[in-house]
Amino acid sequence: MAGDSRASANAAAVLRAVLEHGPVARSGIPPVCGLSPAAVSRQTTGLLRSGLLRELPGPGGPGRPGRPLVPLDLNTGPVSGPVTAALHIGVPASTFGLVDLRGQVLARRSLPHHGLDPATLPQAIARQLRAFLDEYDTGRPLLGLGAALGGWVRPDEGTVVRHEALGWRDRPLAAELSDALGLPVRLDNHARAVAGAEILFGHPDARRSLVHLFVGNVVDAAFGIEGTVHQGPGAAAGDVAHLPVPGSRTPCPCGRTGCLQATASDTALGAEAVRRGIVPEPSVSLLVDAAATGDPRADRLLRERARAVGRAAALLLDVFNPAVLVIAELSSLLHEGYLDEIREAAAKNATPTHTPAHAPPAPAPAPAPRIVTPHAGPAVLPCAAATVLLDPLFRDPARLT
Numbered sequence: 001m002a003g004d005s006r007a008s009a010n011a012a013a014v015l016r017a018v019l020e021h022g023p024v025a026r027s028g029i030p031p032v033c034g035l036s037p038a039a040v041s042r043q044t045t046g047l048l049r050s051g052l053l054r055e056l057p058g059p060g061g062p063g064r065p066g067r068p069l070v071p072l073d074l075n076t077g078p079v080s081g082p083v084t085a086a087l088h089i090g091v092p093a094s095t096f097g098l099v100d101l102r103g104q105v106l107a108r109r110s111l112p113h114h115g116l117d118p119a120t121l122p123q124a125i126a127r128q129l130r131a132f133l134d135e136y137d138t139g140r141p142l143l144g145l146g147a148a149l150g151g152w153v154r155p156d157e158g159t160v161v162r163h164e165a166l167g168w169r170d171r172p173l174a175a176e177l178s179d180a181l182g183l184p185v186r187l188d189n190h191a192r193a194v195a196g197a198e199i200l201f202g203h204p205d206a207r208r209s210l211v212h213l214f215v216g217n218v219v220d221a222a223f224g225i226e227g228t229v230h231q232g233p234g235a236a237a238g239d240v241a242h243l244p245v246p247g248s249r250t251p252c253p254c255g256r257t258g259c260l261q262a263t264a265s266d267t268a269l270g271a272e273a274v275r276r277g278i279v280p281e282p283s284v285s286l287l288v289d290a291a292a293t294g295d296p297r298a299d300r301l302l303r304e305r306a307r308a309v310g311r312a313a314a315l316l317l318d319v320f321n322p323a324v325l326v327i328a329e330l331s332s333l334l335h336e337g338y339l340d341e342i343r344e345a346a347a348k349n350a351t352p353t354h355t356p357a358h359a360p361p362a363p364a365p366a367p368a369p370r371i372v373t374p375h376a377g378p379a380v381l382p383c384a385a386a387t388v389l390l391d392p393l394f395r396d397p398a399r400l401t
Helices: 002-021 036-049 117-133 175-180 190-201 261-266 264-273 285-290 296-320 329-336 335-348 377-395
Strands: 053-055 073-074 084-090 093-100 105-112 142-149 152-156 160-161 169-170 184-188 209-215 219-223 326-331
Touching: 002 036, 002 073, 002 377, 036 219, 036 326, 073 117, 073 261, 084 105, 084 117, 084 169, 084 377, 105 117, 105 377, 117 377, 142 175, 142 190, 142 377, 152 169, 152 184, 160 175, 160 209, 169 175, 175 184, 184 190, 184 377, 190 209, 190 219, 190 377, 219 261, 261 264, 261 296, 264 285, 264 296, 285 296, 285 329, 296 335, 326 329, 326 335, 329 335, 329 377
Parallel strands: 084 142, 142 184, 209 326
Antiparallel strands: 053 073, 084 093, 093 105, 152 160, 160 169, 209 219
């Protein structure tokens, strides 16, 4: 068992090295993964055989004297490259995706939930997802399904412990989807999934430490340290729905005022947009479209939400002091100006660094550059869902072999 464990760790080290540095020649892998050339050679042979790696034509080209340089890369080839099905279950809609080993979304589609009963929603999703996968089937190996959604999720059990908006309690969702699709399924909370995608595919600083704040119909968070996303006892970490937003007096169903979800969620924002007569129905997408076409009322409301999110972000920065704070919020994903609004509000509300009494006043803090949007941009949801399946594979490639 110890030997098997070492082999799995070595294979994972090689696979991660190629993910971060590929295409790379075999001789370039030992210095970046800490293994001997002989160990790298053994592991690359197995990873090539399993289809996770592929050889690319070397820059020297064929026919040149000497041993040709043959770089290795993750197998994202259009014929043999493995792919992962991805599913994000939101409140108004689900998102389907097909994702390669580098987290690139090859295809995606949305399934609106209008008129669908939450009790039978997984069956409806499975039928539409199967049709989507059949449509985009090119013969590439399908590794399984990575699925993500809001609320309290226990990934080891594949269970949705609690999802208030959908009315789900202790639902064995992974097993339901696996039975319906005939695929292995891994399930996790979407905030942890986005955090995992940033660690695996995003900015290198995210591997040191990050906090992710997800702002949708469900508002929750996740944090990771040294490349690992924290779950907490019962996998319940990240519940920030009732985090107090400084300056907010919005009533919350919990009986308090100023809670983050009641202040800044898509549900709250959509309802406020209808109340102000900006859009005919409570849709954040319609609100963003209205702002993009020049409606100042829509722009004003989105900036109000961005400032509320920024004030909440300041609390998270104070508590965790991460290298990167990732914000997944629709308007800031699509338009840089709303991200700037979040950064400025966070900078104004963050606790100032202590300055001795005799020192000159510190300059006003600049907008925090470490507040970023997800690297995948608008494709964040399918990329994150796929990572629920891909991250365990990069930690132990023997899962495939």
